[in-house]
Amino acid sequence: xxxISQVIADKSTFPINQADSGFLTxxxxxxxxxxxxxxPVDGLYGPSTAGAWAQFKSDYxxxxxxxxxxGSLRLLANAKPRNLSNNAAFYNRLWNxxxxxxxxxxxxxxxxxxxxxxxxxxxxxxxxxxxxxxxACLHYRESDCDFRTHLFNGDPLSHRTVNVxxxxxxxxxxxxxxxxxxxxxxxxxxxxxxxxWSIESLLYECEKFNGMGYHHLGINSPYLWANTxxxxxxxxxxxxxxxxxxxxxxxxxxSLLKRMQERxxxxxx
Numbered sequence: 001x002x003x004i005s006q007v008i009a010d011k012s013t014f015p016i017n018q019a020d021s022g023f024l025t026x027x028x029x030x031x032x033x034x035x036x037x038x039x040p041v042d043g044l045y046g047p048s049t050a051g052a053w054a055q056f057k058s059d060y061x062x063x064x065x066x067x068x069x070x071g072s073l074r075l076l077a078n079a080k081p082r083n084l085s086n087n088a089a090f091y092n093r094l095w096n097x098x099x100x101x102x103x104x105x106x107x108x109x110x111x112x113x114x115x116x117x118x119x120x121x122x123x124x125x126x127x128x129x130x131x132x133x134x135x136a137c138l139h140y141r142e143s144d145c146d147f148r149t150h151l152f153n154g155d156p157l158s159h160r161t162v163n164v165x166x167x168x169x170x171x172x173x174x175x176x177x178x179x180x181x182x183x184x185x186x187x188x189x190x191x192x193x194x195x196x197w198s199i200e201s202l203l204y205e206c207e208k209f210n211g212m213g214y215h216h217l218g219i220n221s222p223y224l225w226a227n228t229x230x231x232x233x234x235x236x237x238x239x240x241x242x243x244x245x246x247x248x249x250x251x252x253x254x255s256l257l258k259r260m261q262e263r264x265x266x267x268x269x
Contacts, residue, residue, distance in 0.1 A: 004030070004073050013069035016053055017045050024049060027068075027076075031056060035081045038089040039096075047096045055198055055269035065269070087215075088200035094220065095199050098228040098254050105227065105251055106259035113145035114260070120147075124182060128192040133266050134202060135182065137253040138209060141223055144250075147178045151185040164239050199257075199268055206253050213242070222248030227255035 001022030019027070021043035028049060031037035037052040054065030059082065062072045100106060114121075114136045121132035121139075139145050143154035152168050155161040157176045161168045169176060169184035186192055189209050194201065207214075207221050213236060214221035225231035226248040235246035260266045 004077065007068065008070045008073050008077075011070045013067055015066050016050065016068050017066070019045065019068060027053070030076055033081065034076075034079050035084050035088065038092045048092075051092075051096060051199070051269045054267075058267070058269060059198075065267075082198075083196065084198070084200055087204060088198075091200040091203040094225065094230050095203065095254060098225065098230050098258060100255045100258055101227050101229065102251075102255075103259060106256055107263075109140055109145075109251060109256060110260060110263070110265070113140060114256075115265075117145070117147075120179070124179065124186070128183060128186055130186055130191050130194070131197055131202075131266075131268075133257065133260060133268075134191070134197070134206065135186070137256050138206065139182070140256065141210070141250060141253060149178075150176070151178070151182040152188070157181060197268075202257075202268070203254065217242070222250070222252055224252050224254045226250055226252035228252060228258075230254070 002020060004026055024045060025041055025043035028037050028041040031052045032041060036056050037048060039048045057065050057072055060075045118132060121135045124135055125132040139151055142151055143149040149156055150161050152161050152165055153163045155163055157178060159174045169181055191205055194205055203224055207224055210223040219234045220230045222231050222235055233247050234244050235248045237243050237246050257268060261268055
């Protein structure tokens with residue numbers, strides 16, 4: 001059995017999917033202590049192990065997320081537990097087991113709306129330090145990426161919002177530009193203050209942007225999970241009106257993120 005200490009001493013490197021069970025057990029245990037790994041330690045390679053290791057390496061500016069080596073293992077040995085947003089284990093479990101149901105529908109949104117306007121989203125990313133793909137996904141869910149509407153809720157930019165949250169943006173005069181209103185919406189929900197964009201934190205922040213009503217009902221929010229095996233039915237058909245039989249026809253943010261990652265447009269764990 002190869003141990004972490006041996007790999008450091010031997011200065012060896014190898015793909016994580018080729019590690020033996022003993023090494024993976026030690027690695028999973030350490031990643032669990034550091035709040036990267038949330039499922040039972042089993043010494044088996046799988047998406048939870050791959051995702052946890054890749055996220056750790058990303059947080060410490062390490063390249064090649066599929067490779068184990070002495071440098072990253074030394075960092076692991078000296079690392080402190082990371083701070084996570086609410087319900088991190090819950091979101092991690094759902095993400096790692098989520099499967100896209102309609103890849104073509106995701107591609108249509110990505111190719112039609114995300115890629116052509118990536119520069120616009122990246123401008124806001126540069127100002128607020130929010131990943132461009134988070135902004136794009138919120139824009140899709142709120143208004144099908146319509147640049148004539150508020151990111152707050154899809155109301156027209158010609159006046160302040162009428163639907164929840166009403167009366168936004170609070171400052172400035174209509175008609176508003178999309179970029180101005182979008183920045184106000186993101187700041188209104190505090191996304192500009194988030195400094196941890198791991199997948200767990202990202203999913204929590206996106207659900208909070210829409211509201212935690214589904215979470216309180218014990219239902220996986222379609223805002224995140226529609227178009228995956230993690231969602232079947234249940235939808236707020238209006239503010240405060242929930243239908244257990246209604247099915248959300250929009251794509252969930254998780255399915256769009258997973259598809260972008262599959263296409264190597266983004267790297268997120």
